[in-house]
Amino acid sequence: MLVIVAGVVGGGYFLYSRYEGKVERSALLPESSAEDAAQSQRNWESGALNLLLLGSDSRAEEDGGTSSIGERSDTIMLLHISKSRDKAAIVSIPRDSYVDVPAGGSWKGGKNKINAAFAFGGAKLTAQTVKQLTGVTLDGAMIADFAAVREMVDAVDGVNVCVPYDVRSTFSERVWNKGCHDLDGEEAEEFMRQRYEVPGGDFGRMHNQQLVVKAVIAKVSKSGALTNPLELDSLLGIAAGALTVDESLDLRDLAFAVRDIRPQSIAYATVPSSTASLRTKAGSAVQLDPKKSAAMFAAIKNDTIDQWLAANPQSAPGS
Template identity: 55%
Template sequence: MVVGTPSRVVPPTSRWRSMAGWKKAGIALLVLLAVLCAGLVAAGFGLKHRYESRVQRQDILGPGTGPRDERRWESGPLNLLLLGSDSRDGEPDQGRYPGQRSDTIMLVHVNAARDGATVVSIPRDSYVDVPAAGEAWAGGPNKINAAFAFGGPALAAETVAKLTGLPLDGVLVANFAAVRKLVDAVEGVTVCLPYTVTSSDTGVTWPVGCHNLDGKAADDLMRQRHGVPGGDFGRIHDQQLVVRAIAERVTATSLLTSPTRLDRVLTTAAESLIVDRDLNLTDLALALRRVKPESVQFVTVPFSDPNLQTPAGSAVRLDEARAPALFAALREDRVAQWLAANPQTPPAN
């Protein structure tokens, strides 16, 4: 890996004003949904059939995920659930989706003004109430990522909706391995680490500082739990850093004006996506068209005990006061005030 000072990122403000509407929406989607749904960009801009046909659809959102008004695409806040699945062959059958977990759980809250968004990472080992899933699971406390194994994205969505009290407007699921291909499609990213990370898989060490990463290295970094401060919380922070780096890469280059490179990015993301059957990709793209890259914030749900001993193994106890306060701020569309009172810091050693 190359260590050093990253290339200067040109401030996007002036470019933003002069960009066509489809380019703005394209950037917003790449920033917000990064490794999961770049394929949606094309849905609103005359390229729908080429890319949407590559996206898989499932019945994900049910009654347990909250009421949805069709007019929600026109105004008001939006809540999108992003799940990164990671197949684990060889594990015992644990339900309809054996060997799979939602190792990346991100809730994207778009504010009512539709000009900013907050990406909320939920620790995958959070000990929460997981609703019943037929014969696979009787319901009760468990790690939140087990919901995917017991009932797939539908149960994962119901679990998140029950935990947060937020109605979900859309769900997108992608294989975690798509990160590697997407990073390569944008020709690498620059990630600046506030701590040293050592890969338990490859032995590579990334010291404090900025690193130019290709897809393989970015994928390696985002998977680390043991060689990073804070364990799984360091892993979450690294995921957020890579998502932000992809956004900076997109806004600092001519990706959206290069048909070949743009096609490669859209195809890569679209072929990795599963979305809810009723999610209108065109409406989603247009709803996010005014979200600027610099207006996206990242936050991790507060916790009080990272080593809670449970029948499901070591888990994470979410903070009984601050976590509900964050969820209430999201529901009331005042998360900016919550973040001002609860500034985010990198995990400590």
């Protein structure tokens, strides 16, 4: 997404027309109340922005915001863009978080894992669930096909990822020992999919995803391609083809909202949770820390998430 909007800013209307047409559009957000619609309008004009980012391993048809039962979103994130438009925070919500999921589809409402919302009601129900959980007004939404990261890594001729722990692949004989590794697209994708032989299980998996995404952004930024997006034609095409964007989201508005954000000004975090797994009717789940998660959500809502993260530093899983 950051690659695309950089291309829009750097290449002007030509690139906007070229790549916007490759981005799929769908109704990913539920109908807003008049109050929420007005608040979102104010946010786009002069406030902080919050977008819902959903990741999956295959680009599923939304069909008006619904999905087939059984399909779940592997990655759920909030992208917070500061009111000053010079920094951002990407906050991961553990997919097994045990939360209140509103009624939708065949689901009658009640406690469930947060990624079950996508299975029962697609992106719309997921957005309702996230808004209810966080109290944050959502100003846009996107679904990204994480399988495209493999192509993106190859498009930038590989990335260098520094791992703070040992990771052993459950799909091959590969082992990534603590330290820095040069990864091509195939290896980066395999690395991102690990969840069993990585500290913290799904938390380690989320951290690995963040490491690869940061490495791609750093590689593109270091090469200077963001200031000359015509050199990045293939990467822009891959990124655009991997996105489904809410029908109301204007990519040009988003591009100008993030044009001054540099890689070093993007913070990555995970919603705080208990260390022990929770036994539920939906299986083993994650119990979010009620006090710390509420404080984090309030900081996102009040545009003070950078101060909150500075006061509550997060360490890598297993450290």
